[in-house]
Amino acid sequence: MSDKIQQRPPASSNGVTLKAPAKKGVGLTAIKSSVSHMRKWMDAPDALKASLKMNQKDGFDCPGCAWPDPDDDRSSIGEYCENGIKALAEERTKFMADPEFWSQHTVTELSSWSDYDLGKSGRITHPMYLPAGADKYEEISWDDAFAKMGNYLKNLNDPNEAIFYTSGRTSNEAAFLYGLFVRMYGTNNLPDCSNMCHESSGKGLSETVGIGKGSVTLEDLHEAEVIMIMGQNPGTNHPRMLNALETCKANGGKIIAVNPLKETGLIHYTNPQKPLRILSGGVNLADIYLQLRINGDVALLKAIMIKLLERHEQGDPVLDEAFMKEYTVGYEDLKQSMQQYDFDSCVADAGLRKSDVLKTVELFATNKKIIICWAMGLTQHVNGVDNIKEIVNLLLMKGAIGKPGAGTCPVRGHSNVQGDRTMGIWEMMPDVFHDRLGKAFGFRSPKEHGCDTVGAIKMMKEGKSKFFFGMGGNFLSATPDTDLTAEALQACDMTVHVSTKPNRSHLIHGKEALILPCIGRSEIDMQSSGYQFVTVENSMGVVHNSKGALEPSSTHLLSEPDIVGRLAKAALANEKKGTANWDAMVGNYDLIRDKIEEVIPGFDNYNKRVRDGKGFYLPNPARDRRFRAGDAKAHFSVVELPPNELKSNEFHLMTIRSHDQYNTTIYGLDDRYRGISGDRRIVMMSKSDMKRLQLKTDDRVDITSYFKGSERSVSAFRVVPYDIPNQCLGAYFPEANPLVHIDNFARGSRTPVSKLIRVTVEKL
Numbered sequence: 001m002s003d004k005i006q007q008r009p010p011a012s013s014n015g016v017t018l019k020a021p022a023k024k025g026v027g028l029t030a031i032k033s034s035v036s037h038m039r040k041w042m043d044a045p046d047a048l049k050a051s052l053k054m055n056q057k058d059g060f061d062c063p064g065c066a067w068p069d070p071d072d073d074r075s076s077i078g079e080y081c082e083n084g085i086k087a088l089a090e091e092r093t094k095f096m097a098d099p100e101f102w103s104q105h106t107v108t109e110l111s112s113w114s115d116y117d118l119g120k121s122g123r124i125t126h127p128m129y130l131p132a133g134a135d136k137y138e139e140i141s142w143d144d145a146f147a148k149m150g151n152y153l154k155n156l157n158d159p160n161e162a163i164f165y166t167s168g169r170t171s172n173e174a175a176f177l178y179g180l181f182v183r184m185y186g187t188n189n190l191p192d193c194s195n196m197c198h199e200s201s202g203k204g205l206s207e208t209v210g211i212g213k214g215s216v217t218l219e220d221l222h223e224a225e226v227i228m229i230m231g232q233n234p235g236t237n238h239p240r241m242l243n244a245l246e247t248c249k250a251n252g253g254k255i256i257a258v259n260p261l262k263e264t265g266l267i268h269y270t271n272p273q274k275p276l277r278i279l280s281g282g283v284n285l286a287d288i289y290l291q292l293r294i295n296g297d298v299a300l301l302k303a304i305m306i307k308l309l310e311r312h313e314q315g316d317p318v319l320d321e322a323f324m325k326e327y328t329v330g331y332e333d334l335k336q337s338m339q340q341y342d343f344d345s346c347v348a349d350a351g352l353r354k355s356d357v358l359k360t361v362e363l364f365a366t367n368k369k370i371i372i373c374w375a376m377g378l379t380q381h382v383n384g385v386d387n388i389k390e391i392v393n394l395l396l397m398k399g400a401i402g403k404p405g406a407g408t409c410p411v412r413g414h415s416n417v418q419g420d421r422t423m424g425i426w427e428m429m430p431d432v433f434h435d436r437l438g439k440a441f442g443f444r445s446p447k448e449h450g451c452d453t454v455g456a457i458k459m460m461k462e463g464k465s466k467f468f469f470g471m472g473g474n475f476l477s478a479t480p481d482t483d484l485t486a487e488a489l490q491a492c493d494m495t496v497h498v499s500t501k502p503n504r505s506h507l508i509h510g511k512e513a514l515i516l517p518c519i520g521r522s523e524i525d526m527q528s529s530g531y532q533f534v535t536v537e538n539s540m541g542v543v544h545n546s547k548g549a550l551e552p553s554s555t556h557l558l559s560e561p562d563i564v565g566r567l568a569k570a571a572l573a574n575e576k577k578g579t580a581n582w583d584a585m586v587g588n589y590d591l592i593r594d595k596i597e598e599v600i601p602g603f604d605n606y607n608k609r610v611r612d613g614k615g616f617y618l619p620n621p622a623r624d625r626r627f628r629a630g631d632a633k634a635h636f637s638v639v640e641l642p643p644n645e646l647k648s649n650e651f652h653l654m655t656i657r658s659h660d661q662y663n664t665t666i667y668g669l670d671d672r673y674r675g676i677s678g679d680r681r682i683v684m685m686s687k688s689d690m691k692r693l694q695l696k697t698d699d700r701v702d703i704t705s706y707f708k709g710s711e712r713s714v715s716a717f718r719v720v721p722y723d724i725p726n727q728c729l730g731a732y733f734p735e736a737n738p739l740v741h742i743d744n745f746a747r748g749s750r751t752p753v754s755k756l757i758r759v760t761v762e763k764l
């Protein structure tokens with residue numbers, strides 16, 4: 001592996017420390033951890049001011065996850081979580097990666113730093129340029145930076161030779177302008193982080209219920225009788241979701257967790273906002289914990305459906321016949337297909353105990369208001385789309401969609417990833433979007449589909465694309481097949497990143513590279529017409545505003561809309577400019593929102609409605625049982641049981657997040673709930689597998705993956721004994737990303753298979 005992408009342990013690491021996994025989630029320890037992060041990385045006045053403004057009316061949206069605020073208000077003061085505070089402390093650090101920093105360190109030297117050390121170097125304060133052949137970034141003026149990109153883009157033979165990536169933190173306004181610019185330039189090469197995230201959900205849901213978004217609201221979670229949480233670790237990745245689960249339980253609801261790991265946040269929750277709860281020790285969450293084998297979910301869902309069908313046929317009306325008759329098609333085919341499976345072998349296939357699955361069946365049989373939540377544990381599989389379709393099958397049988405307390409709940413990742421899609425960040429937007437966009441701005445928007453993330457890597461690798469532009473994110477580290485992606489980026493003529501903090505994508509670069517620093521969510525965005533706010537859409541389709549509160553970290557930063565506007569002016573030839581008035585839109589974001597209203601359905605009266613602090617719901621037909629999959633019905637699907645066989649020396653490895661990171665940004669080295677700290681190059685393995693392989697705690701192993709005849713490996717991972725099913729392994733993302741073969745992606749959604757990597761391990 002190339003030295004530049006080796007993910008080294010941080011300079012401060014003294015090796016790994018192991019403790020028993022925590023029994024309780026959040027509570028005082030979480031408060032302590034938030035305060036310590038704020039103290040260590042932020043100036044005190046900033047920390048105070050920002051914490052009073054986060055997730056508040058007239059404040060800014062937390063730059064962490066996409067979990068919604070309560071409908072009747074924004075969050076109560078202080079209703080943000082430990083990891084939200086870490087996200088803020090990371091964005092608003094008092095340390096600066098200024099021109100002096102870049103002049104002191106060569107790219108080669110920085111490449112030897114860990115992701116943690118790199119990120120902690122501070123906020124990028126000036127636009128930086130790496131000339132061809134140079135090993136140091138140097139300061140460049142904004143004008144020169146735009147001129148370089150503009151000249152390059154104007155001289156490309158074909159607009160499809162350029163790639164424009166988006167990460168999901170980008171606001172609606174920036175995303176809309178960016179999509180407009182890219183289409184005016186002439187391409188739909190708009191890969192985004194969603195391709196690696198909830199693409200399988202979008203695909204599975206739109207093919208069955210007709211809309212790629214979830215159907216539930218926060219209120220529904222409070223009202224549900226049963227919530228099943230599959231392949232998700234909310235205690236770490238969506239901590240505010242635990243409040244909703246707590247309310248559901250207080251209202252008498254039951255919670256089922258489905259996960260190969262016993263995640264602390266799913267077991268127990270002590271609400272940090274309620275002092276009495278802290279004293280009384282909090283609440284138990286999961287009533288049933290199904291610790292299944294990696295990718296055992298379809299088998300589990302089939303087992304539940306087999307029993308429900310059996311009972312129903314025997315005269316116990318546990319399914320909603322009336323709903324199915326009126327609103328769905330395909331039930332007979334599904335029933336037919338289920339005959340080839342039997343309960344016992346599905347339960348065994350999932351790696352579960354019969355008694356636990358029977359208890360689960362009982363909850364499904366005796367309740368009607370059912371919600372299923374899921375995240376990456378379901379989407380990042382070869383059968384990721386099938387996983388979602390099987391969830392829909394179960395909900396449809398129960399009539400558990402489009403009524404209070406019931407429905408689908410894909411829990412989104414980045415804070416505006418859902419909004420970016422709504423704004424048109426997608427390589428295959430439908431023709432009607434292009435017609436409307438073209439009409440609004442007097443140009444012909446290209447309809448030919450562009451590349452997704454996997455496609456982008458291949459295009460660069462094959463020399464078909466020479467220009468990469470990243471609107472946020474960390475393409476090198478977030479994508480699969482790290483070594484191949486590195487070669488792809490290095491084959492470009494120019495790589496450009498709009499960023500807040502240094503990351504590895506700045507170090508694995510094209511011939512020339514640019515870093516364009518932007519203001520963050522928490523910072524004041526001042527344009528010619530005055531103080532601007534932006535808007536975002538949360539996981540439940542509510543659009544609301546976000547207004548920064550702190551002076552920008554440097555006077556040289558531009559907002560993302562401003563960067564797009566200036567790029568458009570530099571890169572679009574006169575005949576391509578249509579009627580877009582970039583200066584006016586960048587000067588006053590209300591004008592961008594007026595255009596969004598004109599192009600995208602559901603945004604009527606946008607500027608007025610979004611000024612109300614609560615925001616507004618976008619239309620969601622599935623919520624009202626207006627299913628739109630082709631024939632106005634919801635569709636059952638026939639899903640095959642995925643083959644999960646392994647040879648005795650093989651394992652399935654999942655790559656997951658620790659409690660101390662935000663995707664590729666490493667907050668710290670403490671995976672607190674799992675009791676693993678000090679190092680991230682670790683692999684979790686069951687004690688019995690360790691015994692079988694004669695491995696001891698802290699032994700170093702090489703891990704090799706196998707896909708279609710080719711191998712990938714990572715070296716020197718420490719073995720950590722963990723409560724995980726046999727032949728299943730867990731390692732952290734992004735350290736284990738080199739193991740994911742570029743062609744190993746989900747059928748139908750092309751999402752890289754980050755949760756089911758077939759590997760062997762070898763002791764060093």
Ligand SMILES: Nc1nc2c(c(=O)[nH]1)N[C@H]1C(S)=C(S)[C@@H](COP(=O)(O)OP(=O)(O)OC[C@H]3O[C@@H](n4cnc5c(=O)[nH]c(N)nc54)[C@H](O)[C@@H]3O)O[C@H]1N2
Pocket residue numbers: 064065083197230231232233234236237238258259260261263293294295296297375376377378412413414654655656657658659661662663664755
């Ligand atoms: N603090 C923090 N918050 C975040 C993020 C972050 O990195 N840090 N990332 C954001 C983003 S972009 C996203 S997409 C979300 C991600 O949120 P999650 O999806 O919760 O993130 P992962 O760590 O990938 O967790 C996947 C979970 O699925 C389980 N799992 C793995 N394979 C399987 C399987 O085959 N079946 C089942 N049932 N379970 C499985 C794992 O044990 C783990 O608990 O969080 C968002 N919020």
Ligand SMILES: Nc1nc2c(c(=O)[nH]1)N[C@H]1C(S)=C(S)[C@@H](COP(=O)(O)OP(=O)(O)OC[C@H]3O[C@@H](n4cnc5c(=O)[nH]c(N)nc54)[C@H](O)[C@@H]3O)O[C@H]1N2
Pocket residue numbers: 166167168169170193194196197198376380413414471472473474475477478479480498499500501502503518519520521560655656657662663664665733734736737740754
């Ligand atoms: N193996 C494996 N791979 C995965 C996953 C996995 O579970 N396993 N998860 C996948 C998922 S779900 C996702 S969403 C992707 C994430 O992929 P990305 O979204 O590309 O990655 P992030 O790590 O979230 O991006 C972090 C960078 O964003 C920049 N940034 C932060 N805030 C801002 C801002 O306000 N504006 C701008 N312009 N830049 C900003 C900072 O410079 C920071 O370094 O990774 C995917 N990759």
Ligand SMILES: [Mo]
Pocket residue numbers: 193196197198412413414
């Ligand atoms: Mo994500």
